[in-house]
Amino acid sequence: MxxxxxxxxxxxxxxxxxxxxxxxxxxxxxxxxxxxxxxxxxxxxxxxxxxxxxxxxxxxxxxxxxxxxxxxxxxxxxxxxxxxxxxxxxxxxxxxxxxxxxxxxxxxxxxxxxxxxxxxxxxxxxxxxxAGEAIGCFGLTEPDHGSDPAGMTTRARRDGSDWVLNGAKMWITNAPIADVAVVWANAGEADGGIRGFVVPTDTPGFSAPEIKHKLSLRASVTGEIVLSDVRLPDSAVLPEVRGLKGPLSCLSEARYGIVWGAMGAARSALESAVDYAKQRRQFDRPIAGFQLTQAKLADMALAVWTGTLLALHLGRRKDEVGLRPEQVSIGKLNNVSAAIEVCRTARTILGANGISLEYPVMRHANNLESVLTYEGTPEMHTLVIGQALTGESAFR
CATH class of the missing domain: 1.10.540.10 (Acyl-CoA dehydrogenase/oxidase, N-terminal domain)
Structure with missing residues (x-):
């Protein structure tokens, strides 16, 4: 070091x-x-x-x-x-x-x-x-099944040596521009329950209409996945996993990135607020010289530092021994919630300018509202932590 x-x-x-x-x-x-x-x-x-x-x-x-x-x-x-x-x-x-x-x-x-x-x-x-020459997406969330993926209604059935997929996925990043989709479907108990499929998006019956009118993650391509008698060879199945362990382990990987990413958005908002407070003058002095402004900036900085230290600690543990699900949940729950508060506080320092796209603060705040609930809502991560503390499951 x-x-x-x-x-x-x-x-x-x-x-x-x-x-x-x-x-x-x-x-x-x-x-x-x-x-x-x-x-x-x-x-x-x-x-x-x-x-x-x-x-x-x-x-x-x-x-x-x-x-x-x-x-x-x-x-x-x-x-x-x-x-x-x-x-x-x-x-x-x-x-x-x-x-x-x-x-x-x-x-x-x-x-x-x-x-x-x-x-x-x-x-x-x-x-x-x-190399970025092919773009992928990940089809798990459904219109009626987000936090409870075990209830998915997308089905995979055998037809000779092939599989046929029917169903729909919702809120899928990259879907409209993807070349390949990893799709999770219920194949029934006899065929292993939840199975993963590698689906080229030019397969007949596959479509991915784009979702419009978003107020968050607007600079991101989001779509549905619609599967209508999508026929795949047996070689399309992910052979090394059955059950929810597959998609949930993938989500843990992605959630780990969010632990860090949220602190990037928070740092950007803090930087913007500090710079603005130094330049903005009221009552013949920069607002950075007022006690209440400094208290806000100090609280924001504490959140950024402690959240980034938590991310670094989890990263070192991940490299050394791996992470348990509750550790990832602690990171995502803490850091995304903290980042949202940092952005909201930064907006108050910028005043009316805080809602302008000339500054990044409101854009980050709006984006984080999606980050807060995707790949595990705060409620789900709270219950993961609660189960780890008590040994009792409160999910059902």
């Missing part, structure tokens, strides 16, 4: 000193990409409710090495969990939609194939996905 100190007023606890030189370099590289390539346009994309360059961005993110970066082999970087977390932090400091694109690609679609797929599936998809 480096003993370097920092003069950054937003890092009064010298958190950067807990990172290696290579970790700082990765963070700086991703931050530079985001600030130069995406930040100049992200407010306009958000206002228009689209991510018009998603496919080109995926290729550039692939060249940067962040797609599936924590996976090994098949064109993936084999980076550490901390490296991946730092990348998520810097991506979400630009916009949650950018981090979601990377997270769904790497931690959901690619991870599912990497962890549970056949060698044929891995070789067919992972190198192209790591």
């Amino acid at each position: 480096s003993s370097r100190t920092t003069t950054d007023p937003l890092d009064l606890i010298d958190l950067a000193s807990q990172l290696s030189e290579s970790e700082r370099a990765i963070a700086a590289s991703v931050r530079g990409f985001g600030e130069q390539r995406v930040l100049p346009d992200i407010a306009e994309w958000y206002e228009r409710g689209e991510l018009p360059e998603a496919r080109q961005l995926a290729k550039e993110l692939g060249a940067l090495g962040v797609l599936g970066m924590h996976l090994e082999g098949y064109g993936c970087a084999g980076a550490s969990a901390v490296d991946y977390g730092l990348a998520c932090l810097e991506l979400e400091a630009i916009d949650s939609g950018l981090r979601s694109l990377v997270s769904v690609q790497g931690s959901l679609a690619m991870f599912a194939i990497w962890r549970f797929g056949s060698e044929e599936q891995k070789n067919e998809w992972l190198p192209r996905m790591a």
Whole structure:
């Protein structure tokens, strides 16, 4: 570990000193990409409710090495969990939609194939996905089944040597532009219950209409997945997993990235509030000199520092021994909730300017409202923690 100190007023606890030189370099590289390539346009994309360059961005993110970066082999970087977390932090400091694109690609679609797929599936998809030449999505959530995936109504039935899928998935990031979808369906007890399928999106019967009129994650491509007699060969099944263990383990991977990403959004809001408070003058002085403003900034900074330290701790544990589900739940529940409060407080410091897209604060706050409930609502993570504390399940 480096003993370097920092003069950054937003890092009064010298958190950067807990990172290696290579970790700082990765963070700086991703931050530079985001600030130069995406930040100049992200407010306009958000206002228009689209991510018009998603496919080109995926290729550039692939060249940067962040797609599936924590996976090994098949064109993936084999980076550490901390490296991946730092990348998520810097991506979400630009916009949650950018981090979601990377997270769904790497931690959901690619991870599912990497962890549970056949060698044929891995070789067919992972190198192209790591390069951003193929985009993936992850079909689990349904219109009537979010927090209770065991109740899914999407069905897979055998027909000779084939499988036929019918059903629908909802709120699926990347779906309208995806080349491949990892779809989870109930195959019935005789065929293993919940099974995962690698579905090329050009398969007849597969469609992914885009969801419009979002007020959050607007700079992100979101859609449905509609499966109408989608016929697949037996080779499309993920062979190494049966049951909910498959999709839930993928969600744990993605939730880990959120633990870091939320702190990126919070840091961006804090930076904006500090800069604004120094420049904005009222009563003949900068508002940064008022006690109530300083109290707000101090509380925001505490939330960012403690949340990032929690993310770093979980990242180190993940690299050393792995993480238990309740540990991931602690991170997501704490950090997303804290980040929302940071953004809301920053908005009060910016006053009316806080609602303008000229500043990132309201955009981050709106995005985090989606991050709060996707990949596990606060209620679900609270109950995961409660069960770990008491040994009693309160889910049903």
